[in-house]
Amino acid sequence: MKISNTLTKSAFLLVILFSVTLSLVTQTVNAGNKHLKFNYADCPDHKTKLAGLTLNNDKNAAGDRIKNTWIKNFQTIVKNGSNKLKIIDLNKENTSTTFQYLSVVQVKSLKALIKTESENPAFATFIPVIILQKVMSEAEESLGSKINWLLIIVVILLIMVIFLVISILSRISDIQGKPAINWNSLNSKFSLAFILLGMLAVVWEFGAHSKLTVFNEGPASEHGINYDNMFMITLGLTGIVFIITQGLLFWYGYKYKSDGKRKALYYPDNHKVEFWWTIIPAVVLTVLVIKGLLTWTQMTNHSNKEARRIEIFGYQFNWATRYSGADNKLGSHDFRQVGKINNLGIDTNDSKAYDDVIVVNELHLEVNKPVLLAFRAKDVIHSAYMPHFRVQMNVVPGLPTYFSFTPTVTTAQMRTKMDKPNFDYILLCNKICGAAHYNMKMKVVVDTKAEYEKYMSAQTPLVANKVSKPKAVVLK
Amino acid sequence: MSDHILHAEHVDHAEHDHDDHEHPKESFISKYIFSMDHKMISRQFLITGIIMGTIGMAMSLIFRLQLAFPNMRFSFLEGILGHWAKDGKLDPNFYLALITIHGTIMVFFVLTAGLSGTFSNLLIPLQIGARDMASPFLNMLSYWFFFMSSCVLLFSLFVKDGPASAGWTVYPPLSALPSAIPGSGMGMTLWLVSMILFIGSALLGGINYIATVLNMRTKGMKMTRLPLTIWAFLMTAVLGLLSFPVLLGGSLLLVFDRSFGTSFYLSEIVAEFAGGIERTGGSPILFQHLFWFLGHPEVYIILLPALGITSEVIATNSRKPIFGYRAMIASILAIAILSFIVWGHHMFITGMNPFLGSVFMLGTLIIAVPSAVKTFNYLATMWQGNLKLTPAMMFAIGLVSFFISGGLTGIYLGNAALDINLHDTYFVVAHFHLVMGSAAIFGMMSGIYHWYPKLFGRMMNETAGQIHFWLTFIAAYCVFFPMHFMGLAGVPRRYYANTAYDQFNVFVDMNQFITIAALIGGAAQIIFLVNFFYSMHKGKRSVQNPWKSNTLEWTAPVEHYHGNWLGEIPHVYRWPYDYSKPGAEHDFIPQNIPDEGQTDPMQEPHVAEVERRVKVDPVVA
Incomplete structure (x- = not known):
């Protein structure tokens, strides 16, 4: 006590x-x-x-x-x-x-x-x-403070009980002159049980939870298909290694436990075996590296001139989008003008900016139309992450970054596919940026061509009188 | 050096001739506080590390509660955290502070200083046959720098605007500008001060470890007769010595940006947001390069000692030589060298040149080869062994298991293409908590259970140790394995709550499961803590060589003497892995047992025996 x-x-x-x-x-x-x-x-x-x-x-x-x-x-x-x-x-x-x-x-x-x-x-x-x-x-839900304290007391009591049992066991073993529990044989059985139950749990988990991942409904972008292929190949190869090595580890733990009679095998070296188990991983990794390099090169290729340019501007704690308008050119910007009225710090002397359209907190994309996202941040590093499109790029103040891709599934199609009428694509912040980091998100809508044009024509360009008809904002 | 040995021997004799209390050299302060004895310094590192680890773990439990029950109020939190948890609701700023300090404590204070500091200090002199470190004084300084650093970090928890909250990687501009997040005020300053002190400690320790291993080995202790622990500690120290100064430089530049109005890491920030001075011309990405130039070797600074300890524990408790001793050394060297050219894989999506990304990806995936070799060698060591499943052995097996699970997910994240969608999600959290967090902690636990008799002269309670292992092991898998699926669904890390996202709300159950598992895992550590501190005074007295091990530390007396061995330092005649050698009387032959006609252990004629046994064993044949 x-x-x-x-x-x-x-x-x-x-x-x-x-x-x-x-x-x-x-x-x-x-x-x-x-x-x-x-x-x-x-x-x-x-x-x-x-x-x-x-x-x-x-x-x-x-x-x-x-x-x-x-x-x-x-x-x-x-x-x-x-x-x-x-x-x-x-x-x-x-x-x-x-x-x-x-x-x-x-x-x-x-x-x-x-x-x-x-x-x-x-x-x-x-x-x-x-x-x-x-x-x-x-935060209406609440646990009474008494219950919380009770829980803590219960845990403490539980631990005290464990110690009581342990001390009793050690007393017994002192009296008997040998350990009360033979941990050697117990552990070997536990090892076997662990690996069998553990593997079952892994299988169950794959069944139960892989349908919650973004891989379940497939990619919503063109390069996403290659991405998912790469992922599945890696999953297959690592899965095989995982099962074999974990299986052997705990099987050996079970099989080779000391029984007091056997002597271990003096076996310090085998160059042949070592050669092969160095070469085989190296070859497998070479395959992964080559495949990975191809995927990476494809995903980071932003040279498509046809792509529609859209700027994503991140700031604590929201996103703004700037569409480049009819000329498909984003007007230049100057960080010194950020704030006040000119929230995005757009250079008002640059005529290319006149037809730009700024929308806060919503991004519209046209299906099957390549888009080049240009990222800019006002204050700290953010990261624009769109898991359904397999797109992510850091948004760094003072350092322009880009990502180009082609969305292939409209929001409406995805809703039908997932059978979720309220589903929306999202762009979320994935680099710690402050207290409301977890709430810094933007709705992404993938429209058909007609829907996209309709949406854009309803927006007002930066300098409205420069463009005679609002429809002119969306050429092509 | 010889002067020092003479001095140490003098102390030994003095201890025997006179009563301890009368001798001025053995005052309380010189023995327990400003001790220059590596064994005492090792204990100081260990206990400080355990205290820091307990704090870090408690923090993780608090934010796990928030993640599992985002809408619930825990009124007891207000009692602990005061205004940071008003009405039992965790403040979002303090949530970020908690994850930041949790990461910092675990990565640096527990798994670098607590692990490397403890076992390098304890084992380097004892296993190579030296009376103490090359410079006991620097060694003492190393601990006290670490201690001050810990104090400064803990003190930062109590400043007005809270401790540093920009994540343990402290990326500027978030960490540079107090207007971006409250924690980047005084809290961040203290974080930097703490880190600079910490680097001082790591460098003092590292120089000492390298000098000791290279210069002070006993007679016959060739580099190829060193236990793998020492090889691991040596390479760890080299890594630290080469990479920590870069973080020191990086941190100093951050200090300049924060306090003196420079713009090393700041670009295009308006004056209003940056403390009244317009900042432009720098690059936030520069800091990431400097940080990860340390940060990635740091992963191996954490992991290598754990792997070294595991090699020793698995060999001893399998009663078998470690399989492929030279391959193990080669893989340690390969991992150490490669770890310097892969830092960019933490930065694939910073907009780096795709070609540069390809280079970093290549290097990163190559590291998997020596890591795989190590894993296979552990398995081969256990094969046909005579396993003694002590708590230390179980923790070592646990390490190998985590090393496999977490290492394999590294192949996803090291692939630049796959990293695009997995970066900074829970997949990453799962990956590094398995391969670096859990694996290294298990290595540390394995070391504590194995060398506790050497540290304190007593045994820990075995039953408590086994319960501790199984609870921790299962809890760790229950906590981190499901996180992979959250990551694959795109749930970002460092989110205070996921309630605003429809597609993440499906993980409410999983989050609660994880938190409950974490609480059970946390409770299991109480068993360890009680066992640890209780056994220190009340545990069974240890015999000199409780695990029947070959290495030199078990030839030293159980009682601690400044100078380690009472008489002459033992000479070394063989490698440390002569377990179950055919023809030998016992199943172990310590390194100091002479063997006149010994040939290279790798070349000995044991082949016939092997072939016979392989035929018998259906598993591998």
Whole structure:
């Protein structure tokens, strides 16, 4: 029981240690100001609805006035109830998304800011708290704290019981003069059981879970067919090696356990065997390398001049697309102009940009039409990942990257194929980029030619009057 | 060197002549804290590593809870984490901090310092027949740099904006700009300080290991008579010495970018976002090159010692010579050399030149050949053996199993084409947790169970060890094997929750299963911890050579003396793998037993016996 006492003591000590050492730190008004500036840098569309979005211009007196107005407006919105909150909800992606993902420390600093700025401090505290509660309300499910503590206690008790058994066993073996459990023979049986049950589990898992993977419905792009071939060849070869080597390992563990009579075979070397088991893997890998190189070269070939150029612009935490318009040329850009109204930093002097179309958070592709995606990032490295098309490319600030491919299955066809009427292709961020990394996604729609043209004609080019008819945006 | 030996012998005599307490050299501080004895330093590394490992594991359990139950509140978390888990809901920023610190702790503090630091320190002098390291003082410094580094990293958990949260690979600009993520403020600064101290520790240790192995081998200990553990530690140290300075340089440049307004890694970042100074002209990809130039050898810095330990444990407990001793050395060398030219496979989708990608792909897949040779040699060593399935042996078998499973998925990821759709998904998480995480941890566990008698003079409880093995082994497979399928469905790693994605919601059950398995695996480590610390004082006393092993450390007395052997250092007359030699009285012949007429063990006339036994055995024939 000595052990259990020490265990309980140490567990309590640990918990106390953790809770004591982590404490809140008071936040300054400046920190709150900073967070607002960063998190509301780029929402030009909603100026009229929420004046606070222009908080960036807080250097002059006008900015200060606007800031005050915004805070008051915000308070009114919150005060008037949930009806008005819908404005925020509707534009969540662009406006208050980042509020959701602020840490509690940051929210505190915002509170401090609002408190100083507000005329009526009583209202001030409502704002962040209410928004935060909205987020929390999504997490309705809850386990009572008692159950959690109970679980921990149960685990601790369980471990104590294990130790009691172990100590009893060792007492028995001390008395008997030989081990109470013959682990040698037990382990050899366990080895056999493990490999048999383990292989069954692997087979079951392949049956149950491979249909959840993107390989189940097949690729939605032209190069994806080669990709899937390459994958299946690798799967076959490695699968054979996996079964043989794992099987032998645990079979030997079973078969060659010491029985106290046999002597092991003194067998330090066999050059012939070693030669073959070096050469065979080398040959198999050569096959994989050659096949892999061919696939890789094909997948990284971006020289198709016919491809439609589309720019994917990544920023914390969303995607924007820029279609090149009728001239199939993307206007140049300058990072110094990013922000404010010109969210993507497009060079306004470049006439090639006039017919470009910018859409936030949705990408339309035309089926069987090659497309060249050009990637650009505003702040940190993102990665544009489209698993159904077998496409992924990092999106790096200051370093242009490309990926060209041809989608072959429309969204509608894929929905029928998968029998999921709500299915949508996605482009998701696959490089850690900040708190809302996990929510940085974009819907991808593969249209037929007619649908695509219809969609594009409904979009407004950057400089509308430069192009007489909206339809002219989509030539070819 | 000779001065040092004389000094050590003097201490030995002093210990015998006088009472310990009266002797000034054996004060508490010089014996337990600023010790220069490699055995004590080894214990210090081990216990620090175990503590760090426990913290790292606890972190993983916390974020596993979040991944399995994204909509549930765990109010006890608020008690532990305070405002980072308000109302029992983990903060997304802190989730990223947890995965970052978990990765950093496990890769560097547990599997580099904890593994290499412990066993290189313990085994190099004892197995080559030396009184201590070439420089005991540098050795002590190495530990204290590591200790400071650990303290700084743990301290960073308590700063205002949280610890570093840009992933353990700390790619800029995310890690360079505090406006990108709160963790890139003070937390990241401390991470860098910690890492720089850590590199200092690794370099001091590495120089020492190399110098000791090359210069201080006892008489008769030719390089071709070294146990494979020593070969592995030697190559590990060489890898570390060549690659860690690159990370040091990379980290310093990151410090400049963060604190002094330079733009080594920053390009086209507006002033507003970059702390008031416009940053342009650098390249974020440069950091990735520098990082992975260390990062990939680092994988082998972690893995090679584990493989070395496994070679020794499997040979001893199979009562057989390791199969293909020279091929094993050759594969260690091949892996070590190749590991320097494959770093680019972590960067296939950074937009690198496709030709460069092809080169890195070629190198990466070639590494599979020496790795396969090692696996086959382990299997051949066990074949026709006389297996003693001790906990150490079971963990060694577990390592081989993980090494196969995780190594095979490396063939997918090393293939640049396949990497396009698998990069940064759970497939990668599964791959490296099996081949590098679980395999190396199992190597470390195997080493702990095997050399515990040497470290503490007592035995660990076997039953607890076996239970620990089976629970951990099964739990590890249950945790990591299903992750492959999530990766193949395109689930990205480092996601706080997958609830926003319809096609990922089908994995809710799997995520819960994984978390439950992880909790069971975590609970199993408590068995280990109690066994470890309890046996230190209460375990059964060990005999001098409990595993009937051939290597020199078992010729040293059970009690620890600064200087290892009381009398003369034993001479070496044979290779370390004379197990079950035909004609010998016992099934082991230690290296220090003279053998006048011995020929090369590889060339001995045992062929007839082999042929006879092969005919009997239907499995391989």
